[in-house]
Amino acid sequence: MNLARRPTIHDVAERAGVSKSLVSLVLRGAPNVSDRRRAAVAQAVTDLGYRPNAVARSLVEQRTRTVGVLVSNLHNPFFAEVVDGLQEQATELGYRVLLGSGNGLSVREEETVEALLELRVEGLVMLNPVLDAWVVDDASRSVPVVVVGRHDLRLLRVDTVSSDDARGTALAVEHLIGLGHRHIAHIAAGRVAAADPRRQGYEAAMRRAGLGAQIRVSSGDYTTDEGGYEGMTKLLAERPRPTAVLAHNDLAAVGAMGALDDAGLRVPDDVSLVGYDNSYLAGVRHLSLTSVSQPRLEMGHLALTAVHERIDNSDGPARNDVLEPVLVVRATTAPPH
Amino acid sequence: MNLARRPTIHDVAERAGVSKSLVSLVLRGAPNVSDRRRAAVAQAVTDLGYRPNAVARSLVEQRTRTVGVLVSNLHNPFFAEVVDGLQEQATELGYRVLLGSGNGLSVREEETVEALLELRVEGLVMLNPVLDAWVVDDASRSVPVVVVGRHDLRLLRVDTVSSDDARGTALAVEHLIGLGHRHIAHIAAGRVAAADPRRQGYEAAMRRAGLGAQIRVSSGDYTTDEGGYEGMTKLLAERPRPTAVLAHNDLAAVGAMGALDDAGLRVPDDVSLVGYDNSYLAGVRHLSLTSVSQPRLEMGHLALTAVHERIDNSDGPARNDVLEPVLVVRATTAPPH
DNA sequence: GCAGTTGAATGGAACGCTCCAATCCGGTCC
DNA sequence: GGACCGGATTGGAGCGTTCCATTCAACTGC
Structure with missing residues (x-):
């Protein structure tokens, strides 16, 4: 495209019959410019379809x-x-x-x-x-x-x-404990940065409530739907079966929901489920997932x-x-x- | 920050004991530069942590x-x-x-x-x-x-x-007809650009199959979860009740799923459901939504x-x-x- | 009527780079 | 040994702006 032929401040100046400096002043809204000149420049700008070149401006303005x-x-x-x-x-x-x-x-x-x-x-x-x-x-x-x-x-x-993040999972645990749950498990993620604090927050909250012995973590790389499914499946094999599960994020929680479905268990009647991130997935009414929201x-x-x-x-x-x-x-x- | 104090091609030239032109040549990998100079420039570049200024380059290269x-x-x-x-x-x-x-x-x-x-x-x-x-x-x-x-x-x-888009909804309708459905309804969107062709594709496919009389469109601005819920609710009030529903997009389909839940109807046993966009929502196994995918x-x-x-x-x-x-x-x- | 003042307008340098034309230099050839 | 060659290197112009220093023009006051 004819990038080169685009009008410059010079062209505007010429058409308006003023210097390029004055055009610059007008464009930046400087105070001491006569109305006559200001109008002339404005006219020339629209006539030519001039658009200031941010590249040149950046260079000189540093x-x-x-x-x-x-x-x-x-x-x-x-x-x-x-x-x-x-x-x-x-x-x-x-x-x-x-x-x-x-x-x-x-x-x-x-x-x-x-x-x-x-x-x-x-x-x-x-x-x-x-x-x-x-x-x-x-x-x-x-x-x-x-x-x-x-x-x-x-x-x-x-x-x-x-x-x-530690506070977030703790909030979730406290909520579940408040509802009467004791067997609360966590589906954790592996690599990702947020995994550790989320797991630690869960564990700390459990210990604070005197439930250190009930800590159950299904760990792996469970940040996906599929991962949540697997993590939940593992947890369901354990006894006593958890009555509530806190997933690393919403997607994993939805995967866990799928595993519960397949196992013939109902949410929240048989197992309560909490996600993390409060993504729009959680808000969908068919899922309506309790979740931890980051601001x-x-x-x-x-x-x-x-x-x-x-x-x-x-x-x-x-x-x-x-x-x-x-x-x-x-x-x-x-x-x- | 000391943006101004960042090294320029001049600084590199000085340190390497060459001209700025030569530095430019080395940086752009020109052929006719002696190995000695090339090495000197490379050294100076790393010593100074020089990074070419894309702004200046763009300006001159146009x-x-x-x-x-x-x-x-x-x-x-x-x-x-x-x-x-x-x-x-x-x-x-x-x-x-x-x-x-x-x-x-x-x-x-x-x-x-x-x-x-x-x-x-x-x-x-x-x-x-x-x-x-x-x-x-x-x-x-x-x-x-x-x-x-x-x-x-x-x-x-x-x-x-x-x-x-018209082809997309037609594909969905054909699939449903192939399964034996005749009462196929559509939850359409209002404002958005893709709404018209999707609805038209649905209607045309129905007519092609001799089902022009069964065309049912629940229209409004049903591009959200909530909208899908409402659209489905309206459709469920009609008789005969549709046995299959094609939503404007996945989110609306999931909303529709919620309405079916609430009405005590099962998917796909009582009503089949198709979304559009094949977003990751559709792929989630708990939802596992049939959907039309755009490449x-x-x-x-x-x-x-x-x-x-x-x-x-x-x-x-x-x-x-x-x-x-x-x-x-x-x-x-x-x-x- | 002229120095002084003020507001309006302008010329030119500079920003960091590329690229062209010019220069430099060590060989080669006759 | 001087003309010539070609690869390596360099100086300088120019890209489209901003902004400083300067000039210009029109007043003011005495």
């Missing part, structure tokens, strides 16, 4: 007013709302948001980070990244970095925003605010914000039979 | 090697896989992908398009945009535009990629290829690629009772 966001995996239902929060706050603070995806692959994430840095984003937000810590550290050397949703990354210079919108807000503050003032120790999760009770939890 | 992608709404499960396809093909063809979201709001979409154009993307892909046609037309004046998933936008200069990955490939071809050669009439949907049969369809 800033891009852009924050890069690395989304590890667009399929992860967790991220969309976080991005909404980021966007909202970015608009508020005068930044543009550039999304890059990593397809869940560490290599692709690295490439994306590199690309964003070459584009000279002024800050970088990483959502649930799977890449190595050294990449984060390296990036944080040239630009403020905020990591959302990973507990294991505690680096100097890198702020983090996450929700208290996603707020996490986005907070992450962007953190980046913004670092851009203005890069000093100060790393902040690690931890937000409180909320339990959303729906139809899959009830007192035990 | 191209950004970037394609902008407007995602109307990140929550729409349809788009993630399309973006995967876009990304894949972009990497293949040497482009970078910049995602911008519009939050489902027409105004925000316009802003995003404007921002992407100011960033001088070389092409624009719009996924299920909700914005007005004139915005698309206007954008297409300065950059090649490809629209994915909207049937109503047929503009000169604008290529489209979509899947044949999302391929749509992404095709869209990016189209943009690429327009960038190289902007002429030729607009292409409107229509891909074949595929019916994925799962557990919610069976012969009528």
Whole structure:
């Protein structure tokens, strides 16, 4: 396409019969410009269909007013709302948001980070990244970095925003205990970052209630539908059978629901079920899953605010914000039979 | 942050004891550079942690090697896989992908398009945009535009990629008829772009099978869980009661499933159910919804290829690629009772 | 009527890079 | 040994902006 032939500020200036400097002033709304000139420039701009070149502007201003966001995996239902929060706050603070995806692959994430840095984003937000810590550290050397949703990354210079996963599972356990359950099991995930705190929160809450002996964890890589099914199947083989199950996330919970179906057990009459993430899956009325909600919108807000503050003032120790999760009770939890 | 203090090609040149031109040559892998110099430059680059400035490069090269992608709404499960396809093909063809979201709001979409154009993307892909046609037309004046998933936008200069929605619902109807169903109803959506062809495909297939008299459409804005529930409730009040229902999308189908539950009817024993989109919701084993799948990955490939071809050669009439949907049969369809 | 003041408008340098034209240098050939 | 060659290297212009320093024009006050 004729990228080259697009009108420049020069063309506008010529058509309006003024200097390019004046056009620049008008475009940026400077005060001391006569109405006559202002109108002439505005006219020329619409006549030519002129659109300022952000590339040139960024070069000379030495800033891009852009924050890069690395989304590890667009399929992860967790991220969309976080991005909404980021966007909202970015608009508020005068930044543009550039999304890059990593397809869940560490290599692709690295490439994306590199690309964003070459584009000279002024800050970088990483959502649930799977890449190595050294990449984060390296990036944080040239630009403020905020990591959302990973507990294991505690680096100097890198702020983090996450929700208290241990607290989340504890909330779920307390809810179930309050309903009268004692045999509460957990379907845990393996690799993923959130797995450990969620499991630990479950175990701690059980011990606090004097139920340390009833702790049952079906572990493996149970973050999928299929995984939840398998995890539940294993649990159903044990005696005494759990009367309530807390899954690592909603998808696993729905898989567990399938296993209960197949075993002829009803939810919540025979077994209560709790998910995690409060994804739209949980809200679907046919499933109506009790789930732990992370304040996603707020996490986005907070992450962007953190980046913004670092851009203005890069000093100060790393902040690690931890937000409180909320339990959303729906139809899959009830007192035990 | 000290954006300004980041090393430039000049710093690298100085440290390596060569000219900036030579550094540029090395960085772009030019052939006629002595090994000694090449090594010296490489050393200086790593010493300084130099990263080329894509902004400056784009300005002088008069191209950004970037394609902008407007995602109307990140929550729409349809788009993630399309973006995967876009990304894949972009990497293949040497482009970078910049995602911008519009939050489902027409105004925000316009802003995003404007921002992407100011960033001088070389092409624009719009996924299920909700914005007005004139915005698309206007954008297409300065950059090649490809629209994915909207049937109503047929503009000169604008290529489209979509899947044949009428064919999709027809596939579903044919499947149900093959199972022996005659009373097949449709839960349609109102506003959204895909609503009309899906309904028409249903009606046409019914007529082709001599079942024109059995056509039942519960229409409204039934694209949500809740909407599917209402639509199904209305259908259940009619006599004869349909033995099979085809919903506008998976979410509506799951809502319908809830209504059937509440009415004490079983799926698929009493009523067969078909969704649309084959989202991961449909694949969840507890739901296991028969659904119509759009070739999302391929749509992404095709869209990016189209943009690429327009960038190289902007002429030729607009292409409107229509891909074949595929019916994925799962557990919610069976012969009528 | 002229220095001084103020508001409006402009020219040119600079941002970090690419790329063209020019230069440099060590051989080769006759 | 001087002309010529070709690969290696370099200086400088230019990409489309912003912004500083300067100029210009029109007043003001005495």
